[in-house]
Structure formats: C-alpha cells, structure tokens
Amino acid sequence: MIEAENASFTYQSAPSPALQDVTLTVQPGECVVLCGRSGCGKTTFTHLLNGLSPEFYPGTLTGRCTAAGLAAGEAAIEAYVPQVGSVFQNPKTQYFNVDTTAELAFPCENAGMEPQAIRRRVDEVVEQFRLGPLMDRSVFKLSGGEKQRVAFAAACMLGPRLLVLDEPTSNLDAAAIAQLHDMIAVMKRQGVTVVLAEHRLAWITDLADRYFFFAAGRLAAQWSAAEFAALPADTLAGYGLRARTLDDCRAGIRAKQSARCPGTPVLTLEGVTLGCDKKHPLRTLPDMSFAAGEIVGLMGRNGIGKSTMARTLCGLLEPVSGKICRNGRPANASERLRSSFLVMQDVNYQLFSDSVREEVLLGAAHPERCDAVLQALGLDGLADRHPMSLSGGQKQRVVVAAAMLSDKPLILLDEPTSGLDLGSMQQVGQLLQEWKAQGKTLLVITHDEELAANWCDRVIRWDDTEGV
C-alpha cells in the first residue's frame, strides 16, 4: 500500500531536510504507528502520503514515496482524494462546513455524486459509526472529541483504501480517545490501511501491527507489535516515547484524587455555580480551597466546564452565584484578574508583540528578571525573534515567561501538554515544579494522564454524576 524508497524532503526555505532517506513498506490492511519526538519528521511523512507535500506544503522531494499507487510529487492532490482519507490534529480547523451533516456530504458533493446517493452514503456512515446524535448540529457547539469523530467519518465518506491520521487525539479526553479507537477498529476490520502519527501510544497498542520510530528526519527503528511490547520501559523513555500503558498513571491519579488542600488556603470557593449567564448555570462546584505552592490537576471530559472554571477563577467571568475568596476576603473579577494568569491552550491568542523580549516585558512586574527568565526557559537566543516565527513549544514558553515575569500568585494552564512528546511534557512538568517552589498556586487543566499522575500534587476529577 505504501512504498518509500530513500525518500528525503526539504521544505522550501528550510536549511535542513525534514525527512532523510526513509525506506519502508506498509502492506494493505496494516495499521502502523509513526512515533518520535516533535519535529522528527512524522507529520512531514504523512503529507507525502496524502499528497499535501510537495504540492501544498512546497519543498524538494528526492527518492520515491508511493501511497495507494500514487507517487508523491507526480500525482496531483486531487488524485489522492478518493483513495486516501486524512484526519488532522486540530479539530477546530478541519471543518469546511458549519453544519455536521454538510461536512459529511462535502467530499461526496465534490466528487459529483447525485444528491440521493449522497444522502444514502451519509446515512450509511452515520449508522456505521453511530453518529446519529451528532448530525445536523453546528460544529461550534460540538466538543473537541465529537468534532474529531465527525472529521474521521468525513475522511471515510469516499471509501478510502488508506487513512492517514496526524495526531488526532492531542486535544481529546480518555473517553473520546476510546471512541476514536473503536472507529479505527471498524475501518481496520474492513481492510483499510491505517497510518497514525501519534505521541500518545497507550490507546492504540491493541490495533497497531507495526511501529516506525523517526528521529531527526530519519527512520531510526521499526518494531512489530510484539517487539514493541517487549521493549524495556526505560529504552522507550530513552527514545522520548510516551508510556504503552496508562494503568499505573490511572492508579496514581486515583490516589491523588483523595488528597486534600495541604496548607493555609489562599484561594477558596464557597458555593460557586459556574456559567456564562444566570439563566444557564453550567455546574455547581463543591466548596474547595487551594494553597500556595501546590500543583492541582483538573480533569474531566471535554465540555464539562473546566475552561469555564479557569476563566472564572482568573476573573474573566463572574460566577453565577457563590463566593470566591483570596486570603479569606471575597475577591471580585478585577481583583482576580490582577492576581492571576492564564496560559491558554492556543497560545497564539496571547502573542502581541514584534519580538520575544518585548512580548515577555508586556505587563511584567519585574522587568529586571527578563534575561534570567529567558535563559531558564531556553529562550535566550531567541529574544529578538518575532514570536509568531517560533515553533508551537517555543511560543508556549514565551507565554510562560510572560506569566513568570508578571509574578502573579495564581497561574492557570489550559491543556499545556496537548500534542507534546515525552521530553516536552516533562519540561512542562519541571516548570510547574519550579513555579511551585516559588510559592505559586498552579491549576492545570489536562487530559494528559501522564502529566497528572507524575507532576501534579493532587487531582480534582469531574464526572457527570456530581454537580448539576
């Protein structure tokens, strides 16, 4: 199904190749996982498989890479359409239609199918993946997990022989991942070849037939499922790969759920009900308190109200009812805004300036610490770069640097490790520890069970049975 022979690819205006001398073969019906650190070339390889490179993401290809009989660089993107289905990382930006049903119909409409045939095919796919409740909805009203399921279904509309998935789970909770897993299982049973580039490995172990490990653009190793399962855990960690099983993490999280606030509370919530307006309360919270110098993980499915809680705590939103106190005194929204910082999931919204230095100094309480903080975060060589020219991880660290210089006592982080490899995830964890040592209160919203189990002091987990 896939044959790569000494395939190398260099993006236009990039100094070094993103992919070097990759030779591999994938048989029809196999499910293979591409793994490796961020920037190792696995996404680039997926672009060679679905035709996006070199046509849409331009660059120079040497060697040969064919997928479903189509050679990268020779076949047009359009030739790939009925053969190869693609699902991308960000659920927000892969919808061309605002309506879910229209999104499913979209590939069929483009292929010129008759309206009646399109409706039949939509019904068929909806039935197959049990998407009934998600149809005829606005995509803006769907959770990340629901969006990814519809995106997966849309990729299957034209009956592809090959599915290429690029980190589809990076924004998803455990339940949504399990649902995506089952959809992939359905396609695999039908003999569709699946290529999955992914950091999180635990959820796919029962479906994966082979693993390709990329490092610095080269195919550094390949394992069969049995070989991969037999690798010692520290070898895996040495490769920068995430855990194969989350059972230990889950036990750790359960233990941390019973932990209590360790010291004098600096932030307390009394009878707080969250919501954007009084008519639609989202969730009533049990009373809780947070101490200085602790890292609290907040977990729960997509759309349960975690982000609303973060927005409420940092003063972007007033609670519908109840009291939020700082150091024993009620604090209104503007007071909370002055004493907290939120590192958003999409840090692109938080970058305003022309250079990294200006960016971190914006609103800084201690500008004199600028150089020290930049150095501590490994940003010292980038001080004069434009923030938007940096990689995703670097951008996040710029915002973290700004948060550190603002010296606010409460720091909230929304999904700080989504789409990060093991090394970067641990970096975030260490950062949290440093912050904790400075006596900050840290609240981390996360689906990342490895982060919660290994780096948080205690975990608050919401499910649908409690609260409103």
Added chain:
Amino acid sequence: MTFRMDPRAKLYLLLLANLMLLFHVGTGAEAAATALCLLLFFLSGKARAGVRLSVLYFGLLAVDLFVVPRVGESVLLNLLSLVSVGVRMMLPCIITGAYAFSTTTVGELTAALRRMHLPESIIIPCAVVVRFFPTVGEDYRHIRAAMALRGIAAGRGALLRHPVQSLEYILMPLLMNSNNVAQDLSAAALTKGIGLPGRHTCMTELRLTAWDFLYPALCTLPLLWKVVTLL
C-alpha cells in the same frame, strides 16, 4: 415549518437594497421595502434579530419624521439628521445582508453560486469568507481575554481612549491566527476534494419556488414606483 428562501433570491434582495440606496428612493418607498425585508426575519424564525433591527430602523425613522423638524439649533440638527438619515439609509443593506448571512449555510451558498455558473475562483473565496466570520468572533473573545490578563486595554472605554494601540494588539494575533486557520482549512478542504475537476453536486437540492420570485418582486415594487414616477 419556517420559510426558506433560495440563496439567489437573498442575493437579489441584497442588490435591491443597494439600488435603493443608490437611487434615493424616498422615505416612504424605502420604509415599505425595508418593512418587507424585516418581515423575513420573523418568517424564518429569527424573531429576536428581527425585533432588534426593526426597533433600530423605525426608531431612526421616527426621529427623522418627528424630532428633526422641531429642532432649531444647527449643530444638534446636523448631528441628528446625520444619524437618522445617513445611518438609516444604509440600514436596508445591513438588514438584507444580515438576513442572507444568518440563514444560509455554506453548502447552500456554493450550490446556488454554482447554479448561477460563476467560476470556482469566485465561489471558493465566497465560501471561505462565510465559513470564516464565526471563527473571527470566537478569536476576538479569546484575544480580549488574553489582553485583560496582561492588563492591556483593560476596563471599559479603554478601546476608545487608546484606539490605535488597542487595534494593534487585537489585529496582530487575529491576523496571525487567521493565517494559520486559513492554511489548515485549505489543507483539509483539499484532501476532501474541493479542487476536484468536474461537476460538484449539493446534497440539499435547491429549487426556486414561486415565493422566491413573488417576495422579491413585492420588495421591488417601491423602487419600481419611484422609477416610474421619475420618468
């Protein structure tokens, strides 16, 4: 069952509103045509937007008819007539635009434009623009939140006191973000065959009904009347 108008009829209404502005049809004719367009909101189950726009339009009309003639002082008069006449005359365009925008899906629009045999190079950008606007609103809220956290242009009226600075801080992430979103969207759309040659179809079959001719014709009468009386 709510009333559904064909996108082509909506586009015609938009054109009509612009023609009325261009030809200065006169207050009575303008009010009659606008009332008909406002009625569409109520027929399509968009009563809230309909009420809001109606209050705005007829409020301004009332100011023009009843308040302006009684104000002697010139500065206030200029200001009042600027708002009640200038803004009001542009409202029909905004009303028909809002109606077309809020009741048409991307699929319907592209299908309608294809029926009109427009080239793909016009249809695809139109579809992208319609797809884009809701995301811009969402982005704007995120950016304002991020600004508040940094203490930039926080509080009421800050946008008015430092308009240039605020605009820069809003536009910078908005444009950068839009650029990323546009690239991701294009990649996703390409893999779903937006560039496929040959005829593209539409799942929702568009059919012009009698209403799609009658209602726009009704809305055209005031303008027609004006033109006839001019001749």
